[in-house]
Amino acid sequence: MGKQLPKKISSYLGHFLKVLTKPQRKYFLIYLLGLIALVKFRSIREIASQLSQNSQGLHHFIQHSAKAAKRLEEENQQYLAQTVNAEETSLILDDTPCPRNGKHIEGIGIHHSIHGPIRGLCAVTAILKTGQERLAWAIRGYRSKKSCAPDAFKSKVELARAILEESFHFFPRGLTVVMDVWYACASILNPIQEAGWTFLCAIKRNRFLFADGKKISARHLAKGPRKYKTIRVSKKKRFQVAKKKVFLPGVGLVLVFITKLKGGESRFFITNNLDMTESEMVRLYTDRFTIELFHKDIKQHLGFTEMFMRSWNGIQTHWILLMIAHNTISLWNGSQSRSFRTMIRHFRDSFSHNELLALPKK
Numbered sequence: 047m048g049k050q051l052p053k054k055i056s057s058y059l060g061h062f063l064k065v066l067t068k069p070q071r072k073y074f075l076i077y078l079l080g081l082i083a084l085v086k087f088r089s090i091r092e093i094a095s096q097l098s099q100n101s102q103g104l105h106h107f108i109q110h111s112a113k114a115a116k117r118l119e120e121e122n123q124q125y126l127a128q129t130v131n132a133e134e135t136s137l138i139l140d141d142t143p144c145p146r147n148g149k150h151i152e153g154i155g156i157h158h159s160i161h162g163p164i165r166g167l168c169a170v171t172a173i174l175k176t177g178q179e180r181l182a183w184a185i186r187g188y189r190s191k192k193s194c195a196p197d198a199f200k201s202k203v204e205l206a207r208a209i210l211e212e213s214f215h216f217f218p219r220g221l222t223v224v225m226d227v228w229y230a231c232a233s234i235l236n237p238i239q240e241a242g243w244t245f246l247c248a249i250k251r252n253r254f255l256f257a258d259g260k261k262i263s264a265r266h267l268a269k270g271p272r273k274y275k276t277i278r279v280s281k282k283k284r285f286q287v288a289k290k291k292v293f294l295p296g297v298g299l300v301l302v303f304i305t306k307l308k309g310g311e312s313r314f315f316i317t318n319n320l321d322m323t324e325s326e327m328v329r330l331y332t333d334r335f336t337i338e339l340f341h342k343d344i345k346q347h348l349g350f351t352e353m354f355m356r357s358w359n360g361i362q363t364h365w366i367l368l369m370i371a372h373n374t375i376s377l378w379n380g381s382q383s384r385s386f387r388t389m390i391r392h393f394r395d396s397f398s399h400n401e402l403l404a405l406p407k408k
Contacts, residue, residue, distance in 0.1 A: 051401050055378050059405055061125050062370065065117040073099075073107035074118075074367070079402045081348050081371040083394060089354035097399065108360050108367075115363040119184065122370055126174060126181055127216035135176040136222045137183065137213065138334055139206050139229055142341040143168050144351050152358035155190035166351075169365060170205040172213075173340050175224075178381045180336045182344075182369035184209045187362050207234055214241040222246060222319075224334045230316070232296035239298070239318050246317045246330050253314070255302065256293035267292075268304050268312040277328045284308075287324040303327050343386035344372055 059078075063071045080093030090108060094101035143157040146166035157168040172183040186205045189198070200208070206229055213221075214237075223238050225247040238245045251265040272288035279285065286306040294300045294316060301322060303315040315331060344350040348368050353361055379389040 051397060051405075052378060055374060056405060058125060058374065058377055059370075059402075061121045062118050063405065065121055066114055069103070070107060070111060070114055073104050075403050075405060076104060077108065077367050078371050078374070079399060081368055082375065082390065083399065084349075086349075086352070088349035088352045091354070097403075105355075108363050109355060109357050110359070111363055112359040115359075115366045118370065119366050122366075122373065123183060123213070123216055126183065126373070130174055130176045130181070132217050132219055132221060135174050136224050136330060136333055137172060137210075138175055138224045138337045139170070139172050139209070140226060140334075140337045140341075141168060141170045141188065141202055141206075141228075142345075144353075146351070146353070148356070151356045153187060153189040153193050153361065155193045157188075157190075167361065168202075170202050170209065171337065171341070172206075172209050173337050175333045175336050178383050179376055179379075180340055181376055182340065182372045183213070185362075185365040185369050187358065187365065189358070203229065203231060203233060207237060210234070210237060210241075214243070217243075220244065222330060224330055226334065235294075235297050235318070244317060244319045244322075246315060246319075246322075246327065248331070249302075249314050249316055251312070251314065254295065256295070257290060264302065264314040265312065267302065267314070268306070272304060274304075274306065275324045277325050279328060279332060285328055287328060289322075289324060289327075291320060339386075340372075344368055347386060347390050348372055 062074060066074055076097055076099050077093060080088055080097060084093065084096060090105045091101045094104050143159045143164045144167040145164050146154055151167070153167055154165065156163050156165055168188040170186045170188055174181045174183050186209060188200070188202050188205055191199050210223065220241065220243040222244040223246070225234070225245070227248045227250050230247040230249050235245050249264055251263065253264045254261055255264060257267065267290060274286040274288045277285045277287050288304045290302055290304070291299060292302050299320065300316045300318055301320050303324065305313045305315065307313070315327060317327065348371055350365070350368060353364050355361065355364070375386065375389050375393050378393055
């Protein structure tokens, strides 16, 4: 305990302090520390109690700082864009539900998950995968049509597109965007191509394509004779991968990869990089699962679902501060290969509360 914060972390957090007012800086650091230091029940009252602070001031900061939260997200993106090596970085998009069952919570609705329908909130997320690091890039809350005014509704695809359009100017040389089937639509793929970026995403088996001038569904590509390459992912896991150039309606010429897993199951992936190899495709799409780990980490260790507030603005501010807390831990850990559970435990053991709270607030 009591070690000095590394310069990398004090520099990262300093970027956020400069866009906040003096009172906001204090509460920003208190809430950030509460998310990291508390193991569970990260309510505003509990954070204030543990850190001997005024809960009313902290509550006001979280509930009424929507503009400041937006500036914090922009500062996070600016810092990361200047830090990461774009040639070794991919942007991964997905969404995740947040179970909530309280009364009068703004934005609450029914959302789909791998476990079936869930009542609660939902967020579209984006991370940067660079080397061993996964860094939070954006978190945008999704509200169903029933839970917001008609003119305020944005679909998950629209939220994802907004994240991408804001990201293009940060990386003019382009990144590879990796997505699941839900975002493999023309309104997402075309802007990526127009920006000079690359996409790699899964598509459904019944997606129609034009191959050799004939309109067929993707699953039919797996039926004909193909030249498959064996790509090893681990000692026990390997893929049989073939590729073919096809025309995707509404998008244009793409390269489709047909993959076969053990047992004969086939999955299909497309990219606008017509020179992408089978091994590059497997490596990149395997990286997509790091966003699943990100969702698991922020839910288990940073209180993604622990929001003791009802306002939509407060929820968004909580998520943005949580994103900064995640990156603080990840940047401190650097390129070391270890679980987020280990990272955050070591961080808690390495620094006293005063180390974070003593950052310059001028």
